Amino acid sequence: MKPFSKTLSALLIAGTAMVPFAGAALALDDQQKKEMGAFIREYLIANPEVMLEVQDALEKKQQEARVSQATSGIEANREAIYASASDITLGNPKGDVTVVEFFDYNCGYCKRALSDMEDILSEDKKVRFILKEFPILGPDSMAAHRVANAVRLTAPEKYPEFHRALLGGQTRATEASAIAVAGSLGISEKALRASMVQNPNDAQVRATYELANNLGITGTPFYVVGKEAVFGAVGHQELSEKIANIRACGKASC
Known part of the structure; x- marks a missing residue:
């Protein structure tokens, strides 16, 4: 193996940081860059699991x-999350644990x-x-939520x-x-x-968008349990465990 290849192999295997490595690569001549590209390709083909490790990291x-x-x-x-006048509360309004769900x-x-949600509230x-x-x-979602807001204002008891x-x-x-669903409820x-x-x-909606931006929300559902963010539909068991944790140690993850 050429000295350059030996050096490159050592760098790859040792996991040398990319910034210093990139700086060194700028000093290479065209032939060395070509050799480096060929070596990297050969190395990754021979060790494709490296790409999975990089993706995981x-x-x-x-x-x-x-x-x-x-x-x-x-x-x-906290005020916007837990005390907005435009939100709907289900379950116990004086509950000891609050779960907030952003949804579409x-x-x-x-x-x-x-x-x-139904299982948690029933249990x-x-x-x-x-x-x-x-x-x-x-x-369509914007329009459906506009109707939902009207339901909240005109018939709040029927919103749930x-x-x-x-x-x-x-x-x-x-x-x-x-509107058809609302009509079916009278x-x-x-x-x-x-x-x-x-x-x-x-x-x-603008206020919710601003809040979501501050929280880094990119999709739904998104939950807040205590002071912890929960990304995605994690399921009844995980949400229940976080609720139990808050009661046990004051945090969603003990």
């Missing part, structure tokens, strides 16, 4: 960054996670569950049933389907449409 680093941003954002935005009516994962009468509408999946029916439905949530379409004109939820 990248994902871990990105997740750590998301968690860090979310944790800081939760601490700085057209989010498939949110639909599957609906049963997680644990001390949990407060806050629903934070976060329409991010296009105009409306929410379960619309989110649990198999068809795409739109303005028409949301809510006046005329009253809904008047509310949608008089009390649009534009400011509410």
Whole structure:
């Protein structure tokens, strides 16, 4: 093996940091760069597991960054997270543990996670569950959430049933389907449409978007349990464990 190849092999195997290595590469002549490229290609083909290790390391680093941003954002935005007048509370309004869920009516994962919320509320009468509408999946979602806001304002006692029916439905949530669901619950379409004109939820949605940006939310569902961010539809068991942890040690992860 040539001295250059020996040096490069040692660098790769030892996992030398890329910044110093990149600086050294700038000093190479064309032939050395060509040789380096060929060697790297040969090495990666012979050791493809390296790419998986790199991918895993990248994902871990990105997740750590998301968690860090979310944790800081939760601490700085507690009022907006836990005490917004535009949110709906299910379960025990004076519960000892609060779970906040950001959701979109057209989010498939949110639909599957609906049963997680239902199970928690049926099993644990001390949990407060806050629903934070976060329409991010296009105009249909925005329109469906606009109807939902009108339901909250005109018939708040029927919102929980409306929410379960619309989110649990198999068809795409739109303005028409949301109004149809509301109508099936005896809510006046005329009253809904008047509310949608008089009390649009534009400011509410903008506030939720700003909050989501501060928390680093990129998808739904997204939960806040205590002071901890929970990304994705993690399931009934994990959410229940975090609730139990808060009671046991004051934190979602003991």
